[in-house]
Amino acid sequence: MKKADVFEFFRRLAEDDPSPETELESINTYTLLVAVVLSAQATDAGVNKATRRLFEKVTTPQQMVALGEAQLKEHIKTIGLFNTKAKNVIALSQALIDEHGGEVPADRAALEKLPGVGRKTANVVMNTAFGAETFAVDTHIFRVCNRTRLAPGKTPLAVELGLEKVVPQPFRLGAHHWLILHGRYTCKARKPDCWRCVVADLCPYQPKTPPPA
Structure with a gap:
């Protein structure tokens, strides 16, 4: 993915969800x-x-x-x-x-x-x-990064190192959360919701899924 497209990719995810956070509940x-x-x-x-x-x-x-x-x-x-x-x-x-x-x-x-x-x-x-700018690559993030060509890699570590190189400020802190939520709810494993994806035009994944009938 081109540098300008990477910035736009995260800009749209951030606009769609300004304050991403983990869905795991904790006390401390x-x-x-x-x-x-x-x-x-x-x-x-x-x-x-x-x-x-x-x-x-x-x-x-x-x-x-x-x-x-x-x-x-x-x-x-x-x-x-x-x-x-x-x-x-x-x-x-x-x-x-x-x-x-x-x-x-x-x-x-x-x-x-x-x-x-x-x-x-x-x-x-x-x-x-x-508050460290780290990128935890789970199955959702691995899938999103390879489908979108944001940070393609054959292993989670390769994808993590790719994200380290390409994710720009001011998105580095929230990138992990945006990517995991995008993979969990939009860019799903079996059938991604391309028809409602805010970054679909930046993504080369084919075939794009149409809206449900």
Whole structure:
């Protein structure tokens, strides 16, 4: 995508949604981290449904460790891979206590060392909690960036590095949210809503889907 088109692409997304934000519900930075870890291969809506009651009881690593793995599983058993995720959440909570004074570090490398936290999760937390200009590439963003040729790549990391190069100011902070929301609600996997897409004319994807009959 041409440089001028990239700017116009984000300008339109920003005009359509001036204040994009994550759809994961959280109380503080710690609960955001937990929610993002739980959201791997799960929907935000499903995670929110499971964590609402959990986060009424637990808002700190200390409280999570006190809750214990068995009780945590009861709260999150509706989420995919809940056994592994429960183990990771307890372990990362203990690591935060032992290594970071119970606080979530504002450092991507430190976040990635926590159990169950990969690059995508670290990027989400850095962006959402700490205002870092990071690009967390999930399946939605991977699809949008390849379809539109905004930042094509064969791997999530390749797409992330492409976004690092092409996303201009003043859109870098919100880019992750605009792209994920666009992929979730407009540029959908099976049948994108090209007919109502605000950036359709900038996108080479074919065939464009027509309006529903």
